[in-house]
Amino acid sequence: MRSVLLIFIFLNLLYAEPITPIPQHIEVDEAKAALGKELFFDTILSVDNTVSCATCHDLNNGGDDGLRFSFGVDGKEGDINSPTVYNAVFNFRQFWNGRAKNLVHQVAGPVTNPVEMASSFNALVQKLKRTAYKNKFDKVYKDGITKENIADAIAEYEKTLITPNAPFDKYLRGDKNAITPKQKEGYMLFKDKGCIACHHGINIGGNLYNKFGVMQYVSSKRLGRYEVTHQEEDKYYFKVPSLRNVARTAPYLHDGRFESLDEVVKFMARYQLGQVITQGEIDKIVAFLHSLSGELPASAKR
Amino acid sequence: MRSVLLIFIFLNLLYAEPITPIPQHIEVDEAKAALGKELFFDTILSVDNTVSCATCHDLNNGGDDGLRFSFGVDGKEGDINSPTVYNAVFNFRQFWNGRAKNLVHQVAGPVTNPVEMASSFNALVQKLKRTAYKNKFDKVYKDGITKENIADAIAEYEKTLITPNAPFDKYLRGDKNAITPKQKEGYMLFKDKGCIACHHGINIGGNLYNKFGVMQYVSSKRLGRYEVTHQEEDKYYFKVPSLRNVARTAPYLHDGRFESLDEVVKFMARYQLGQVITQGEIDKIVAFLHSLSGELPASAKR
Structure with a gap:
C-alpha cells in the first residue's frame, strides 16, 4: 500500500505543471x-x-x-x-x-x-x-x-481576496474540458515561447524580479528594484506581475502603456524573449490568458 | 550632424543584443x-x-x-x-x-x-x-x-579577475567571423528556447533569482533564497548563475550534479523551460556556450 502511495506521489511530482491552482479558501482571522x-x-x-x-x-x-x-x-x-x-x-x-x-x-x-x-x-x-x-x-x-x-x-x-476556480485551474485539477482547444494551444505556446520561465507558480508570476527589456532597451521612467536598493545592477528590474485575472486588469505593464492583451503579448514576446510571434499565436495565447479569470470571493461584495 | 547621431544611437538601442561584452578593463586601486x-x-x-x-x-x-x-x-x-x-x-x-x-x-x-x-x-x-x-x-x-x-x-x-574578449564578445562587437556558424545557430536556439529569459546581461546570468525546477519538481538539499529570507515563497529560488566561461567550470548547478554541458542543457530545457530538445539542438547550444570563454587577465598569474 505504502509503495503504491509513493509511486503516486512520485508520478504527481514528475508530471506536475509549473502553474498551481488557487486554493478554495485560506485561513483568516x-x-x-x-x-x-x-x-x-x-x-x-x-x-x-x-x-x-x-x-x-x-x-x-x-x-x-x-x-x-x-x-x-x-x-x-x-x-x-x-x-x-x-x-x-x-x-x-x-x-x-x-x-x-x-x-x-x-x-x-x-x-x-x-x-x-x-x-x-x-x-x-x-x-x-x-x-x-x-x-x-x-x-x-x-x-x-x-x-x-x-x-x-x-x-x-x-487575504480573503483570492479568486479560485478559474477555468485553467479547473483544467489543472483534471477537468480536461474546462478550457477550449484554442486555450490549450495557447498554453502550449505560452510554455514553448518561454513565457513560463518567468510566469509560473500559483500566481503565474509574482515570484521573481526580471529586467524590463531583456532583449532590447525599452524606455521606462520608473527604475524598479533600483528604487529600493540603489544598486546600479537593479535598474529596470521589476517584479514579474501575476497573470491571474489579467483579462480584467487592463491597462498593462508598470506604466500602463498598453490597453490590450494583444499588444502586451506582442511586446513581451519581442522585448522579453526576442521571439517572432504571429497574430495567430497571439490569439491563442490571449485565449489562454482569458482562462485565468477566477471567481470573485463572497468577501468582495460590500 | 546631431540628428544622424541620434538615429545612430536609436538604431543601436533598437538592435541591441540582450548580452553585452565584458569590458577590457575596470578601474581598481x-x-x-x-x-x-x-x-x-x-x-x-x-x-x-x-x-x-x-x-x-x-x-x-x-x-x-x-x-x-x-x-x-x-x-x-x-x-x-x-x-x-x-x-x-x-x-x-x-x-x-x-x-x-x-x-x-x-x-x-x-x-x-x-x-x-x-x-x-x-x-x-x-x-x-x-x-x-x-x-x-x-x-x-x-x-x-x-x-x-x-x-x-x-x-x-x-575586480581585476575579468575575462574579456571571449569569441562571443568579439562577435557582439562586430567581428561576424569570431564565432562559427554552429555557434551562431546555438545562440539563435538559446534565444528561441527561452534560455535568454534568465541568462542575459553582461554575465549572461548573475542578475536575477529564479526557481530551481520551474516546470517540474526537482529535489534539492539547499533551499536557495529561503536560507536568507526564511520566507516560504523563496524556497528553491537560486541566483541564476553566470554562463561566462561555463565550458571551464564543470561540474554544474548549485550541487554540482552534472559533469557535462550536454547533461545540464538537457536538464535546463526540461526542468526550467519544459522544452523538448533534440541532441542536435543541444550540440549547437553547447557550441555556443563554448564561445563564452574569455581571456584570462594578467592579474590571474602569480
Missing part, C-alpha cells in the same frame, strides 16, 4: 478581516477623506482601477499602474519594485504616499480614535488602534 | 589589489593555514575547483558547488543564495564558514599583525589591518 474590510472601503484613511483602498482597487473591476495611473487626493496622478489586490497574498513581495515583503508592510505605502492618501499614521490613529472604530479595534486588538493593527486588519481582509 | 592578490593566494586566511581563496577558486581552472563540493580545513566537504570568481564583480549579488550584496561582503563568508576556512576575523587580524602584512596594510590603509580592510583588499583584487 474573521474578526480582523471584517474590521479590515470596513477600513478597505473607508475614505477615512486618506488625509481629506476622499480616497479609500477601493478607489484604486475596485473589487468589481479586476481589483484595480482600469486607469493607466491612479488618482489620489486632490486629483493628483501617480506614476505607476495600480496592481490588482486579488491574489496579492500569493506574491512573494508587494509593489512593482518589491519594496514591501508582505501585505502588512504594503498597506503603509498608499496610506502615506503624498500622491495617494497623503495621510500620516499618527494623524490617522488620532482620527480613527474619535470614531466608532475605537470600540471596534478595542474588541479585536488588545492595544486598540495602532499603525500596526490598522495594517494588520486590512492585510487580513486582503 | 592598484595598491589595494596587489595586497588583495597576496591574501587571495595565502593560506594564512584559514584557521590551520591550509586553505586559501585560490584553493577553491583556481584561477588556472575556470576560477573554481572542478569539484562537486569543495574541501575546506580538515578535509571537510561543503554542500554547495564553488562558483567561479571570474567576472563575479558583475553579479548582482554573491553566493548561490545571494546573501552577500557585493564582493566585499562576500569575502567574510568563506573565511568564517566552519567547513571552509573556519577562521574568525579577530583571530585573523591578530595573526596577520604578527607578519609582514602589518607594514603592507599600514602603507595602503590608514587604519591598518582590520576586518573591513582585509575584505576590501581581496575584493579589489577580485
